[in-house]
Amino acid sequence: MTAAVGRRSSTTxxxxxxxxxxxxxxxxxxxGQRGRRSDGQxxxxxxxxxxxxxxxxxxxxxxxxxxxxxxxxxxxGLAALCLLIVGGFFSIAFVQAQLVAxxxxxxxxxxxxxxxxxxxxxxxxxxxxxxxxxxxVARAHELGMVRATEPIYLAAVSPAPKxxxxxxxxxxxxxxxxxxxxxxxxxxxxxxxxxxxxxEAKDEAKPVVVLTVDDPSTASPLAGSTAVVVGLSxx
Amino acid sequence: MTRRQPLSRDERRRADRRKVxxxxxxxxxxxxxxxxxxxxxxxxxxxxxxxxxKLQAVRPNIYIEEGAKQRARVEPLAAYRGQIVDRNGxxxxxxxxxxxxxxxxxxxxxxxxxxxxxxxxxxxxxxVEDVLEAVLPANDADQYGLVxxxxxxxxxxxxxxxxxxxxxxxxxxxIFIEPDEKRTYPAGELGKPLVGRxxxxxxxxxxVEKQFDDVMTGVxxxxxxxxxxxxxxxSGEWRTNPAIAGLDVVLTIDHRIQFVVEEALxxxxxxxxxxxxxxxxxxxxxxxxxxxxxxxxxxDGACFVPNYNKxxxxxxxxxxxxxxxxxxxxxxxxxxTPDTMIEVPPSISIGGATxxxxxxxxxxxxxxxxxxxxxxxxxxxxxxxxxxxxEVYNYQRRFGLGQPTGLDWPGETSGRVKEPNxxxxxxxxxxxxxxxxxxxxTQLVALYNSIANDGHYRSxxxxxxxxxxxGSTIPLEVPPSKAVVSEQTAEYVTQLLAGVVxxxxxxxxxxxxxxxxxxxxTAWKVFDNGSGQxxxxxxxxxxxxxxxxxxxxSENPALSMVIVVDExxxxxxxxxxxxxxxAEVGLYALQILGIAPQQPNTGGSERVRAPTAGxxxxxxxxxxxxxTAQETAEDQGLNGAAATAGASTEKPSSDGTDEP
Numbered sequence: 001m002t003a004a005v006g007r008r009s010s011t012t013x014x015x016x017x018x019x020x021x022x023x024x025x026x027x028x029x030x031x032g033q034r035g036r037r038s039d040g041q042x043x044x045x046x047x048x049x050x051x052x053x054x055x056x057x058x059x060x061x062x063x064x065x066x067x068x069x070x071x072x073x074x075x076x077g078l079a080a081l082c083l084l085i086v087g088g089f090f091s092i093a094f095v096q097a098q099l100v101a102x103x104x105x106x107x108x109x110x111x112x113x114x115x116x117x118x119x120x121x122x123x124x125x126x127x128x129x130x131x132x133x134x135x136x137v138a139r140a141h142e143l144g145m146v147r148a149t150e151p152i153y154l155a156a157v158s159p160a161p162k163x164x165x166x167x168x169x170x171x172x173x174x175x176x177x178x179x180x181x182x183x184x185x186x187x188x189x190x191x192x193x194x195x196x197x198x199x200e201a202k203d204e205a206k207p208v209v210v211l212t213v214d215d216p217s218t219a220s221p222l223a224g225s226t227a228v229v230v231g232l233s234x235x
Numbered sequence: 236m237t238r239r240q241p242l243s244r245d246e247r248r249r250a251d252r253r254k255v256x257x258x259x260x261x262x263x264x265x266x267x268x269x270x271x272x273x274x275x276x277x278x279x280x281x282x283x284x285x286x287x288x289k290l291q292a293v294r295p296n297i298y299i300e301e302g303a304k305q306r307a308r309v310e311p312l313a314a315y316r317g318q319i320v321d322r323n324g325x326x327x328x329x330x331x332x333x334x335x336x337x338x339x340x341x342x343x344x345x346x347x348x349x350x351x352x353x354x355x356x357x358x359x360x361x362x363v364e365d366v367l368e369a370v371l372p373a374n375d376a377d378q379y380g381l382v383x384x385x386x387x388x389x390x391x392x393x394x395x396x397x398x399x400x401x402x403x404x405x406x407x408x409x410i411f412i413e414p415d416e417k418r419t420y421p422a423g424e425l426g427k428p429l430v431g432r433x434x435x436x437x438x439x440x441x442x443v444e445k446q447f448d449d450v451m452t453g454v455x456x457x458x459x460x461x462x463x464x465x466x467x468x469x470s471g472e473w474r475t476n477p478a479i480a481g482l483d484v485v486l487t488i489d490h491r492i493q494f495v496v497e498e499a500l501x502x503x504x505x506x507x508x509x510x511x512x513x514x515x516x517x518x519x520x521x522x523x524x525x526x527x528x529x530x531x532x533x534x535d536g537a538c539f540v541p542n543y544n545k546x547x548x549x550x551x552x553x554x555x556x557x558x559x560x561x562x563x564x565x566x567x568x569x570x571x572t573p574d575t576m577i578e579v580p581p582s583i584s585i586g587g588a589t590x591x592x593x594x595x596x597x598x599x600x601x602x603x604x605x606x607x608x609x610x611x612x613x614x615x616x617x618x619x620x621x622x623x624x625x626e627v628y629n630y631q632r633r634f635g636l637g638q639p640t641g642l643d644w645p646g647e648t649s650g651r652v653k654e655p656n657x658x659x660x661x662x663x664x665x666x667x668x669x670x671x672x673x674x675x676x677t678q679l680v681a682l683y684n685s686i687a688n689d690g691h692y693r694s695x696x697x698x699x700x701x702x703x704x705x706g707s708t709i710p711l712e713v714p715p716s717k718a719v720v721s722e723q724t725a726e727y728v729t730q731l732l733a734g735v736v737x738x739x740x741x742x743x744x745x746x747x748x749x750x751x752x753x754x755x756x757t758a759w760k761v762f763d764n765g766s767g768q769x770x771x772x773x774x775x776x777x778x779x780x781x782x783x784x785x786x787x788x789s790e791n792p793a794l795s796m797v798i799v800v801d802e803x804x805x806x807x808x809x810x811x812x813x814x815x816x817x818a819e820v821g822l823y824a825l826q827i828l829g830i831a832p833q834q835p836n837t838g839g840s841e842r843v844r845a846p847t848a849g850x851x852x853x854x855x856x857x858x859x860x861x862x863t864a865q866e867t868a869e870d871q872g873l874n875g876a877a878a879t880a881g882a883s884t885e886k887p888s889s890d891g892t893d894e895p
Contacts, residue, residue: 103469118388121331128326128421133494 306471308462313416314453316437317481319430319444321490322523322699326421327430328444330437333417334391338380340372342409348372351406358393359383370409382410384435385417426493428529428544429486429697441542443484443698445645450701453481482709483702487523492516495823496526497540503816504530504538507803511538513545514799514816515680515695516824519687519792521713522695525824527677547642550650550673551799554758555610555740555809556784557631557669560682562607562731564630565618567724573604573731579614586660590616590668607731608739610755612668619667624655627667633719634682634692636674641694641714650674669756680797683753683784686732687792690725691716733789744783744814746822748832752792753785753817755809760802778802783813787821793830796821 063071129135242250290298319328336359343351352366359366361383369380386394391412398407418433431442437452439445456478461471500512511531517524529545530538543549565571580598582591592611606614619627631637637652651673653662665671677695685692693716700710720728732752735741740755759771760778772778781803786795798813798820806812825832 099469100465104466106469107466118332122388124326125329125331125419125421128329131325132422132425133491134423134425 303461303472306461306463306468308460308467310458310460311414312456312458312476312478313414314455314478314480315416316418316433316453317447317451317702318483319451319486320483320702321486321488321493323489324485325490327426327486327490328418328420330416330418332388333384333415334386334388334412335384335415336382336386336391336394337411337413338370338382339409339411340370340377340380341375342378343370343406344372346405346408351410354397354403354406355382355394355410358390358397359386384415386412386415387417422490422494424540425490425497426488426528427540428542429488429493429527432542441645442544443486446643447484447698447701451481451484454479480704485699485702485708487521487525487696487699488527489525489827491827492820492824493526493528496528496820497530499816499820500528500530501538501540503800503812504532505536507800507805507812508532508536509538509800509804509812510802511541511545512798512800512816513549513676514796514820515546515676516794516796516820517680517684517695518828519684519786519795522681522684522693523699524695524697525794525828527697543646544644545799546676547640547644547647548675550648550675551780551782551801552670552672552758552761553674553679553782554669554756554780556679556754556756556782556797557672557674558607558610558615558667559686559728559732559754559784560630560634560636561615561618561622561627561667562603563634563686563720563724563728564622564626565603566727567630567720568622568626569618571603571727573602573727573734575603576600577603577606577614577617579606579611579617581613583613583616583664585616585664586662588661588664590661590664604731604734607754608734608737610735610740612664615668616664619663624658624663628652628655630719631666631672634685635694636672636678636682638678640675640677640681642677642697644697648673648675650678669758676797676799679782679784679799680795683786683797684795685719686725686728687752687786687795688716688725689722690718690720692719693717729789732785736785740810741783741785741814743810744785744817744821746787746818746825749787749821749825749830750789750833751785751787751817751821752789753783753787753814755814756780756782756784757807757809758782779807781807781809781813783809783817785817787825788830788833790833793828794821794824796824 313332316330318326318330320326336355338351340348348370349367352363352370355361355370356363356366359382366382369382371380394407394410394412397403398410416437418437420427420430420432427442429442431439431444431446433439433444439448439451444451456476459472459474459476461468461473467473496514496516500514503509504512509532511529513530514526514528515524516526527544527546529541529543531541531545532538571577577600578598579592579596579601581595582589584590590612592609592613601609601611601614603618605611606618631652637650639647639649653666653672658666662671681692681695684695694714696711696713698711700708702708729752732754733750735754736745736751741751741753744751744753744755758780760780761769761771762778764770764772764776779802781800782798784795784797786792796817798816800812800816803812
């Protein structure tokens with residue numbers, strides 16, 4: 001096969017070899033001309049472009065520069081599109097993976113929240129149980145405290161607080177340890193420090209109950225004290 | 236032979252075309268394969284097309300629904316039962332998450348249910364027999380067995396770990412751990428008759444749990460979402476039907492006072508070997524119940540908190556505490572004052588029964604104040620006779636006796652107040668002094684509240700309101716108060732009641748620093764004497780119900796209380812049994828309420844907090860038996876002054892109370 005190139009010398013020749021079928025087979029062109037060609041020559045089909053006009057000669061085809069540029073652009077566009085699609089797929093996959101991971105985190109946090117709620121309820125229940133009067137009394141007994149038989153009151157009116165019996169008195173809100181130190185003299189005239197303390201307490205004079213430590217040997221923070229006053233909240 | 240004509244070109248062409256479609260038996264002929272492939276394409280294509288039409292047009296949603304069904308996950312949202320809290324917010328009853336262990340005996344039967352029971356029993360702390368009962372199939376189709384309920388989280392986790400044990404997991408196939416709810420009572424038995432209890436399905440069976448079952452029961456919700464192997468699907472549908480939590484019930488009681496009251500009742504009940512005891516403490520101004528406690532004696536002699544609220548479901552004949560009503564009616568209707576002198580005979584015979592006072596006295600004028608402070612039967616009956624049966628009945632009703640208290644308590648009794656036309660025999664003598672009439676402890680406290688509340692009756696309240704999940708409280712309607720007696724009358728009656736505590740039968744109810752106003756009552760109790768006849772018994776087998784009702788401080792009442800002790804045996808008078816409990820409990824309650832003492836004790840020198848067993852009865856006033864009165868009268872040379880009460884054969888003799 002000879003390629004006629006002399007007529008369009010300025011045209012870049014692009015030879016496109018026709019794909020030869022494997023031995024014994026026939027090319028697509030041959031198949032299309034089965035029964036009509038036997039000489040192995042490519043016949044000119046009526047109504048089809050001539051090899052000259054198409055720039056195709058035998059297995060070679062000629063392309064103009066603009067065609068080639070267009071094809072290159074097309075190829076570049078296709079490649080970009082493919083990249084875009086692949087990139088899009090990866091992006092979607094990434095976002096999806098992130099969503100799944102986030103959802104798992106969310107599920108885990110929900111589960112944790114449930115657990116914490118249950119734990120909170122459990123702890124609240126334990127606090128309630130520990131706050132029950134029976135539990136408090138039991139704990140007080142463990143600490144060696146007994147119920148007062150003679151409550152002491154601070155008179156909240158002037159002229160002078162009347163101390164009904166010798167005991168330890170203090171504002172209701174003080175801690176037991178402080179209360180031990182707040183011993184008031186049984187004499188009607190109170191020491192100035194305690195009198196001041198008493199004055200402060202006058203406005204909110206609350207009834208108090210004396211709890212005595214009947215067994216000083218008891219291993220408790222109050223062991224050794226002879227008596228303490230525990231203020232009661234007025235609820 | 237005819238020579239065949241050669242075919243024209245067109246004819247040959249047509250013949251060639253026919254040959255193409257001519258059936259051939261040649262297996263190597265590609266046309267047959269081509270035909271088969273085409274046919275296959277057409278068949279499969281047709282099937283595909285039909286399927287597409289079916290999926291897209293006929294039943295377009297079938298696989299969408301199926302898929303959604305497979306992805307759908309439903310998580311139940313628990314609606315916990317409302318709490319019961321006291322006035323300070325202390326939790327008396329609450330619900331929390333727990334688990335129930337369910338067995339599928341049919342599945343377990345494929346392995347070794349006995350081994351399963353052995354594994355479960357120690358963890359659940361149940362006898363193996365009990366577990367076996369649940370895991371062994373009752374029949375071939377048995378697929379449900381409840382192994383345990385109210386299982387805590389720790390135990391549930393232990394059970395779950397068995398399912399993950401490679402050696403033991405086979406025995407756990409068929410054991411399911413489902414979420415459940417557990418009702419807990421942090422304060423244990425405290426206020427049990429009041430708070431009530433629920434059954435395993437958390438339905439109230441008595442107490443407030445029953446009364447407010449509807450409002451405390453929540454409505455469970457659910458969360459529906461799309462889930463996969465790794466949890467929920469983020470883009471999937473998520474629908475939440477929120478649970479509606481039950482409302483909390485806020486009681487008016489104070490758990491600290493309730494505790495002290497219950498402890499005091501238990502101690503005194505055991506001390507005097509009583510059948511039981513009841514106490515109701517309220518704030519007179521509002522009618523709010525501060526404590527409502529009941530104890531009963533067990534077989535071992537120890538007293539314990541029962542399941543029923545004696546203060547509302549049990550009636551008793553109150554005895555002399557009801558003389559207050561007669562006195563109030565006399566002041567209101569007859570214009571008497573505490574100083575009005577009433578001519579009191581030594582005894583009165585009505586309907587075959589003779590009523591006398593203890594100690595007996597000759598006919599003499601007594602001031603009204605003394606009639607009440609000495610709890611004189613004859614004096615009170617004299618007042619009732621001047622009032623007439625109609626007025627006595629009228630005032631008993633006006634003070635709320637014989638009617639529901641308004642608490643709408645399940646099983647509450649109204650007691651019984653006889654109408655005047657029902658009075659017969661000795662009723663005219665016994666009813667004004669509190670025998671032959673049935674009341675509850677709660678009715679009594681409402682009665683005394685009326686006196687403390689300037690003559691205005693107000694129903695008691697046990698529930699302050701309902702609390703929503705956001706913490707806001709819906710207050711319950713407060714019933715309006717109604718005037719029963721005038722303010723002046725209430726003031727006079729208060730003076731009379733203070734006199735009872737200061738110098739009468741109620742001295743052991745006095746509290747240092749506070750002026751107590753109250754009244755004792757030692758009533759004969761009706762009982763079956765073994766012959767099927769209900770009677771008050773005789774001197775030898777008489778049984779008593781002792782009561783103390785009153786309020787404190789008398790000037791500006793902050794606390795009212797009724798103490799009832801049923802059949803005390805080692806001491807049988809109200810002054811020795813009920814009044815000391817009043818003082819003991821009252822002191823603590825006043826401290827809790829923040830009521831400072833106003834004055835030194837005006838009620839005498841006796842300290843009422845001494846052990847009850849050591850409290851000596853006041854002989855002249857406290858000796859209960861009329862027989863004793865008879866003996867006393869004889870000793871004093873007053874033979875015939877106090878005749879022995881004649882016991883009726885048809886009805887119990889209502890010849891007065893032991894405590895005059």
